[in-house]
Amino acid sequence: MLRTVAVVLVEGFAMFEFGTICEVFGIDRTEDGVPAVEFRVCAEHPGTPVRTSIGMRVIPELGLDALAGADLVAVPACDIRDEYPPAVLDALRAAAARGSTLLSVCSGAFLLGATGLLDGRRCTTHWRYADTFAARFPNALLDPDVLFVDDGDIITSAGTAAGIDACLHLVRRELGAAPAAAIARRMVVPPQREGGQRQFVELPIPECSADSLEPVLTWMLDNIADEHTVSALAGRARLSERTFARRFVAETGTTPHRWLTMQRVLHARALLEQTQLGVDEIAERAGFGSAALLRHHFHRVVGVAPTDYRRTFAQHPA
Missing domain, CATH: 3.40.50.880 (Class I glutamine amidotransferase (GATase) domain)
Structure with missing residues (x-):
């Protein structure tokens, strides 16, 4: 008592x-x-x-x-x-x-x-x-x-x-x-x-500790809704797949897939805050392809569902 x-x-x-x-x-x-x-x-x-x-x-x-x-x-x-x-x-x-x-x-x-x-x-x-x-x-x-x-x-x-x-x-x-x-x-x-x-929690874009992959990282962000394979990214960086993967981890602290997933969550979070787009459209624009995949990764990183996050942080009424 x-x-x-x-x-x-x-x-x-x-x-x-x-x-x-x-x-x-x-x-x-x-x-x-x-x-x-x-x-x-x-x-x-x-x-x-x-x-x-x-x-x-x-x-x-x-x-x-x-x-x-x-x-x-x-x-x-x-x-x-x-x-x-x-x-x-x-x-x-x-x-x-x-x-x-x-x-x-x-x-x-x-x-x-x-x-x-x-x-x-x-x-x-x-x-x-x-x-x-x-x-x-x-x-x-x-x-x-x-x-x-x-x-x-x-x-x-x-x-x-x-x-x-x-x-x-x-x-x-x-x-x-x-x-x-x-x-x-x-x-x-x-x-x-x-x-x-x-x-x-603030989730800033991880900074690259060197400038050798910066053009590739920028291009990935500019084309965040597209599919990106390690092979294609290595080709853009003019490196072998093994060298690209090793250098990516050394410079960003994580793998290409995990880095891109985090950036997609960050992009989805910004769209939830700043737009009135539906969850399906946000999933497409962020590169997740489906609302189910967006919800999975968003909840894992942010801790709440996209709709709950929007209810709390949206700058404009949904």
């Missing part, structure tokens, strides 16, 4: 992610049928201003001892640093040992990671920090493609709005679907979003 929620603030915490936790757990919504929750804002030094990531300051009234008895201990996003306050790390470890559920939003996963509590546990963080996180906490089982990870007594979420998804999921898990839907309606957000954070 979720009766008490405690938020831990450290220097450089993010206001929006803190506000997300406050919005879901800190507002009395009993008139909407949501059970009452005791909400505590805590820091290492109660009564002392804690700086936010944008320079504002918040004065928590409670110290780390207020984590005792909390069903949920939440950590909003905060500045990524080499070291975190030892007292805060100890308090989080103690809360976990007492049986509290821990929740992090965005870069707050780094604070949880520093406690060692994520070792051997499934988790996530913002996609921009995934490589840094994986290097710093190699024993954590990072999944950079999802909006949040529920690993029982530890829940981690991706960037910013994904914290809302994680918080609502926890409400649904602990209090039921009706309270989660009631909070979502008040926040004017969907009770549950589809897909993961791959749909939000």
